[in-house]
Amino acid sequence: MASITVRNLDDEVKRRLRVRAAEKGCSMEEEARDILKAALDREPQPSRNMADAIRARFAPLGGVEIEAPRHSSMRPPPQFD
Secondary structure, three states, rough: OOOOOOOOOHHHHHHHHHHHHHHOOHHHHHHHHHHHHHHOOOOOOOOOOOHHHHHHHHHHHHOOOOOOOOOOOOOOOOOOO
């Protein structure tokens, strides 16, 4: 088994880890191992750009067909005589 040392751990994070471990009746070290294992066992989410994230959010609502506005031909450029 390998071991690691975690330096510069925020006091509040340590306190929360201690409380969480106490609630489960285990050591802080065991709770930290469980947290790391659970975090690493999850399937990584594919990274998406903003457009993909918006599309995924609204896709279940269905699409909307919008007619493109008609454009008239360009007016002639002004004449400066």
